[in-house]
Amino acid sequence: MNIAVLGSGTIGQSWCALFLAAGHRVVAYDPDPAAEERIIAFVEASRPALESLGYQFAGSTEQFRFSRSAIGAVEDAQFIQENAPEKTNLKHQLFSEIEPHLEPEALILSSTSGITLEELQAGLSDAGRIVIAHPFNPPHLIPLIELLGNDRTDPLVMKRVLTFYESLGKVPVELKKSVPGHIANRIQAVVWQEALHLAQEGVASLSDIDKAIANGPGIRWSIYGPNQLFSLAAGDSGLEGFIEHLGPSFQSWWSSAGHVEFDAKTMEMVRNQLPKDDQDLDAMKRYRDELLVKILRAKFAMEGHGKSN
Numbered sequence: 001m002n003i004a005v006l007g008s009g010t011i012g013q014s015w016c017a018l019f020l021a022a023g024h025r026v027v028a029y030d031p032d033p034a035a036e037e038r039i040i041a042f043v044e045a046s047r048p049a050l051e052s053l054g055y056q057f058a059g060s061t062e063q064f065r066f067s068r069s070a071i072g073a074v075e076d077a078q079f080i081q082e083n084a085p086e087k088t089n090l091k092h093q094l095f096s097e098i099e100p101h102l103e104p105e106a107l108i109l110s111s112t113s114g115i116t117l118e119e120l121q122a123g124l125s126d127a128g129r130i131v132i133a134h135p136f137n138p139p140h141l142i143p144l145i146e147l148l149g150n151d152r153t154d155p156l157v158m159k160r161v162l163t164f165y166e167s168l169g170k171v172p173v174e175l176k177k178s179v180p181g182h183i184a185n186r187i188q189a190v191v192w193q194e195a196l197h198l199a200q201e202g203v204a205s206l207s208d209i210d211k212a213i214a215n216g217p218g219i220r221w222s223i224y225g226p227n228q229l230f231s232l233a234a235g236d237s238g239l240e241g242f243i244e245h246l247g248p249s250f251q252s253w254w255s256s257a258g259h260v261e262f263d264a265k266t267m268e269m270v271r272n273q274l275p276k277d278d279q280d281l282d283a284m285k286r287y288r289d290e291l292l293v294k295i296l297r298a299k300f301a302m303e304g305h306g307k308s309n
């Protein structure tokens with residue numbers, strides 16, 4: 001398949017690595033002339049992890065081309081993964097440039113984190129051509145893709161998009177309506193707010209709160225989400241039984257959950273409790289990425305998605 005990647009920064013280069021690893025032809029566009037070298041280096045650096053996850057990388061170097069124009073990237077592409085900066089006007093400008101040159105069946109898949117589908121559609125004469133396909137960073141590794149179409153999207157288009165991401169070994173989920181932040185970022189935001197609130201209240205340090213999450217619910221959340229996990233925690237009575245048993249406690253915790261602002265007090269706490277100069281950030285990133293691949297390998301093998309089967 002021919003895939004165009006528009007905007008090849010943090011997210012775009014990671015998509016390039018995944019598409020190439022899955023055996024597709026990729027043409028990337030970015031106005032930054034240094035991007036070509038950066039993408040090639042990123043793809044090479046990602047290769048061992050992706051190969052260990054079962055991706056074949058059939059002839060990846062020959063399958064990759066960098067285009068100095070957006071039009072040159074989209075001609076002949078069936079899917080256009082758009083990862084330009086998060087500015088509506090800029091994305092609209094890009095769409096108006098490429099739209100006359102798209103193949104009749106080509107679809108634009110936008111990685112946007114915060115621009116609504118309606119806002120994106122306003123930049124196209126054919127609104128049915130665009131779907132939000134929001135990855136979780138880094139897209140070449142994290143399985144989740146949040147998809148959003150609307151009443152202007154043909155159901156067959158959504159089906160095509162779902163099938164496309166599944167074929168890449170991803171786990172697409174479909175939102176039924178637009179909401180700022182989609183699903184996963186909203187949930188992360190709420191959890192993070194409570195973590196900061198607990199630290200502000202002096203309940204525990206930020207690093208102990210992180211330990212509590214990473215060694216408790218975080219491990220389980222990579223197996224099932226909270227709804228399914230709680231339904232397994234009340235014998236045979238499922239989620240309803242769990243709510244009967246522990247619902248009142250949860251409700252009282254919800255009503256005492258905190259609200260946090262990024263004001264001077266919060267910033268001072270962050271500076272004092274997690275001083276960046278005391279941490280070997282590079283070593284921690286290496287550890288995070290190595291362990292992530294090991295977890296993904298186990299998950300893909302058990303669940304039968306990814307490319308390891």
Ligand SMILES: NC(=O)c1ccc[n+]([C@@H]2O[C@H](COP(=O)([O-])OP(=O)(O)OC[C@H]3O[C@@H](n4cnc5c(N)ncnc54)[C@H](O)[C@@H]3O)[C@@H](O)[C@H]2O)c1
Pocket residue numbers: 006007008009010011012029030031032035082083084085086090094111112113114134135136137
């Ligand atoms: N960073 C994340 O964690 C994350 C996660 C999910 C989705 N997203 C979304 O992905 C998109 C890109 O974010 P990012 O973090 O990769 O940003 P980034 O700044 O790292 O990369 C953006 C790239 O777009 C290029 N660019 C500038 N003008 C352009 C134009 N007119 N046309 C095409 N490309 C252009 C820049 O040179 C840069 O390389 C945004 O819509 C963002 O919301 C980001």
